[in-house]
Amino acid sequence: MPFDLGATARLTAECRDPDGTPATAATATVTIGLPDGTTASPVATEGDTGEYTADYVTAQAGRHTVRWVFTGPAHAYTDMFDVRPSTSTAIMSLAEAKKHLTMVTDDDDDEVRHWVDATTQCVEYFVGPVVVRTVTERHTADRVSCIALRERPALELVSVAGVLTGGMSYEPDTLSLDGDTGLVSLLGGGILRGPLDVTYRAGRRIVTANITGAARIILQHLWRTRQGPGRPQMGVGDFDVTEPIPGLGYAIPNRAMQLLNPDNTGPGMA
Template structure:
């Protein structure tokens, strides 16, 4: 499971000889390649014969590559670990998810958090950003009266600037924004000259109840996969699945789709 940013990851590996016997190595080296390309080298400690561990404090979100190298005998082991961003988007809180599934113990917390993040990404793929965050978008435009931002709804435009050397910036106060469509116009009626880079806050300051209700339904549906392989129940019942959703397959029950329908993005044409 992913680690929270700033948490300590305990990394482990075993040194075995060619016959598969656990053996104390002549030397043990551990390197961790961070997502930004920097390399950390935590000091390994032998916890018992042939078993090594090291503690690594996470400082950068993303995928890390973990590499163990042993000598005498020669052995190596490569692994990876993932680190969440500081504030991963989630439509449901962990407490909400546990309450809905009637769980009180913490043993499944990490798995539930992964499901929450996955469900949030799927709902936002259908309906646009829900969790408030700042995004940066590059807009390929020459000269235009209006430009359309990709991620909607838009709460506010923080900055809009040309991507040319010495390019101008457009003050947010001088722009007219349609939050739902993301369409921007200049209040003075002038043209935008690009290419442009827009920094915006997107999402919903008040999350509609339909989103949290749909997320709970999808969570319960997906949680059933822990009980073993199951085929989706196709039909017209509220908790059946009769429509594959792009990017979600058969993971969204009918009732969840019905709740999300008023908020779904129009299909992309072309």
């Protein structure tokens, strides 16, 4: 499961000889590939024979690769782990999710957080960003009257900067933003000259009950997949799924779709 940014990732590996027996290595090195392309090499220590650990304090969000290399005997192991950003975009808290799933222990907290993240992506597929976040996009259109931001609802422009050397940049207070459509144009009319890097804030300052209600239904629907193999079952009341949704399959029950329809502006719009 992903680590939170700043948490210590304890990495583990076993060194085995060609017969598969745990063995103490002459050397043990671990190399972590960071999301920005750099690497880190925490110190590896041996506990029981052949069992090695290395602690790494996470400093970047994103996918990390892990490569263990042992000599004397020669052995290697490759793994990975993810690190969450410091700012959460989850549609509900862990406490809220556990309450809805009627969970009273901490045993499955990491897995619940995983499914909350999956639920958030499902909901935002239909209604756009829910939790407010800062987005930067490049728009290549030149000499146009407006550009359309990709994440909606859009709340405010932060900066609009020209990409090319000497290119035109615009102050946010000289521009008009339609938050629902994401259209950006000059207040006084005229032509925008690009390409432009647009930074803006998108999301919902108030998350309505139909969105949070749909999220709870989707979470419970996805959580039920832990109870057995295969896709979520159909024909179980509030969790009926009449047909698969392009890009999401059977992840969205009919009842959740009905709740999301009033705010349906994303690629999943019917």
